[in-house]
Amino acid sequence: MGERELTDDVAGEPLGRDFFDRPSEVVAPDLLGRVVVHGSVAVRLSEVEAYGGPGQDPASHTYRGRTPRNAVMFGEPGHLYVYFTYGMHYCANLVCMPAGTGSAVLLRAGEVVAGVHTARIRRMPHADGPGMEGLARRVPDRDLARGPARLAVALGLVKEHNGTDCCSGGPIQVHEGRPVPSGQVRTGPRTGVSAGADTPWRFWIDGDPTVSPYRAHVPRRRGRAAR
Template identity: 90%
Template sequence: MGERELIGDVAGAPLGRDFFDRPSDVVAPDLLGRVVVHGSVAVRLSEVEAYGGPGQDPASHTYRGRTPRNSVMFGPPGHLYVYFTYGMHFCANLVCMPAGSASAVLLRAGEVIAGVHTARIRRMPHADGPDLEGLVRRVPDRDLARGPARLTVALGLVRDHNGTDCCSGGPIRAHEGRPVPSSQIRTGPRTGVSTGAETPWRFWIDGDPTVSPYRAHVPRRRGRAMS
C-alpha cells in the first residue's frame, strides 16, 4: 500500500474545488475536522480564521487591493496562500470564492494524525547529536501544530508552496476528514488583529486540546528617543 493510500485511510477523500468556492466565513467552520496533507504528514484542523475581500475586511491582506504579496488570494479557490510574518514565521491559508474575490481561511491549529515523527523533527530543526530523539520527544503531541506558525512548520510549508493547488491531486491536498457537528463549533474574534477585531470569524472545536490560546492585538511600543 502506497503513501497516498495510507493517508487516505485517516484523511478520507480529497475535497473538490467547489468546497472552497464559497464565502470564507462559510468555508471556515466547515474546514474544522478536515485534513491537510503534505507528503507523509497529515493535520486534522481544529482552529481556523476567515478573512474577507478587498474593501470589505480591514483585517485581510487584500483590503487595499492586489499586490505581489497577496496575488494568490485573487486567484481560483482551493489554492494555498503562504506568507511570511513578523520576520520569522510562515502562515498558510486556503483561498475561497471565485477568482477575483480574494478571500481565504487561515489555518490556525490542528492535530497531527499522520507523520508525527517527521512533524516532531521539523519542530526541532536545530536538534542534533545523540540526544536528538530525546529532544524531539519533548514536544507534546498537542503542541505539534498548535498555532499557525507551528502548523505550517509541521506540514513543511514554505514560501515556495505559495500558489499550490490543493485540489488537483498534487503533494499538498485538503481531504474530507471528519466534519465537526455545529454543536461542537465555537466562534469569536480573530487573534491578534489590529482592525476588524470585532468580527467573530475565528472558529474552533470546543474543548480540543490543540486549539491555540486567544490573544488580543497589543500595539507595538516604539522605543524611546535617546536624549
C-alpha cells in the first residue's frame, strides 16, 4: 500500500511563533485547515478547542495554577503540550500566549493528508503482519484522526513529545496549509467538560466528515449503597 505524500501546495510554510502568541480562542479557529506534520504523517486540522489561563477557565488544566503536569502550558507559545488521560490515551495541545500565561488549544480532529498507511498501522498495530493488510484498510480515512486520542495516535505523539518546540524546525511542525474562510467555521460548547461547559470555544469546519461527534459531559453515577 503506497503512502500519500505531502505536497507544498497542501502544507505550505511552517507557522512561526507569532502565530501562537495570541489568545487561545483567537488561535483556535485560525488553526482550522492548518497541517500538523510529524515525520511522514501529516494531519489537516478540522476541529480544535481553546482553553484559557489560570483562574479564568475552569475547564483548563491550568485553572488552579502551575503543576509538574501542566508546566509546558506556561512556556513559550508554539510548544506541544501532550498529556495522558483516562489511563489509556494521549492528547496534544499547542501552547498559546506569552510564557507564564498558561493557555493552549486542544487538537481534536483532522484529515490525514500524508502517511495514510503509517497512520492506519499506528491505529491498528497488529495489522502490519503477513496477511493482515486488509485489516488495516478497514479503518476509514475519515476516522484515522477523528477525535483527540486518534489524532495523537495517527501522528505518533506520546509523552516524550511533551514540550516539543513546533516553531524551531524540529521534528514536529505546524504548516500554514489552507486556512478556512470564516463562513465555514462553526463554534459551540466544548466536548465532555464538566466545568465551563457552556463556553463556546470548540471550533470546527462545517460539514467536514472528520469532525468528531459532540458529547456533553455525563457525571459519573455512584453505585447504590449496599443494603
